Amino acid sequence: MPDHERDLVSGVIQLANLLTRRLAPIFERAKVTPQQWSILAALEDSESSMTLAGLARKLMVSKQNMTGMIARLEQLGLAERNEDPKDLRSSRVQLTRRGRALVEKLRPLYEDWCGKLGHDVPEREIAALTRTVDRLISELEQG
Amino acid sequence: MPDHERDLVSGVIQLANLLTRRLAPIFERAKVTPQQWSILAALEDSESSMTLAGLARKLMVSKQNMTGMIARLEQLGLAERNEDPKDLRSSRVQLTRRGRALVEKLRPLYEDWCGKLGHDVPEREIAALTRTVDRLISELEQG
DNA sequence: CCATGTTAGTCAATACATTGACTGTATGCC
């Protein structure tokens, strides 16, 4: 029995921290962090290169943050930037061969982990949670 | 219509970022951050002093993190540390007079904001969401 | 009494995340 009530806002923030912490060991052997994973997965999903700003919008982080994240992924040899001849402002980001291989290796691990998450909690509740989270994100995105 | 599906884990992490971002302006005039708010509120709730490790457990962050957070709150003159004569390892953290006054001023603002959150989303869903979040936290806390 | 193990707190290194300020490129309207 929890001795302190946790409001929704604090709960979501604490849950996010906890998820990140528990997720980290899954990716540890590959030397990537959960946030790096999210970028790698987004790049593979896109089936083509993306701009920094496009990635930032998709993952809902600032473009300044994305600059650093991509720099680290480039350092690791998992992603690369190329100039876009059509728009000299943009660079197109894409997975390297190693990056793509890594995503293919890690995706099942990630999905397994997510699937096992909430084995205590009824399936219906998890689905409802997912939907409500999306609604809240949409609502907050405007403001 | 969202073009990309967002799984629960990514959704919760993105929602937490978004909540923090939207919450920040509420506290901006008082020069505190949402995370600092969470500590101040916890200290007021406790009705007595707390140890660093106790605070860290309650808010589910590492004690190393708490060291820095408390140092910043002390710098701001909102919290203070005193030695515990019963246990020379511990320091007891408590609100200063200014800290207590600030919490009293900010708490209604915070609660209003939380209350208005999800005006699109039925009350029942919000309550269900809160419960599910708590369950997931409990499950992950063990592992 | 003392060895062992646990707990409280700190420091350092690294990653993530924000805002503000800035450069350079593109776009659109007159």
Added chain:
DNA sequence: GGCATACAGTCAATGTATTGACTAACATGG
């Protein structure tokens, strides 16, 4: 054409969050 505006990317400063490594103090069982 040229100016205003918006957008892409970066740098710097600050705060949050983690782990690992360490010291000091407490607690327990020989």
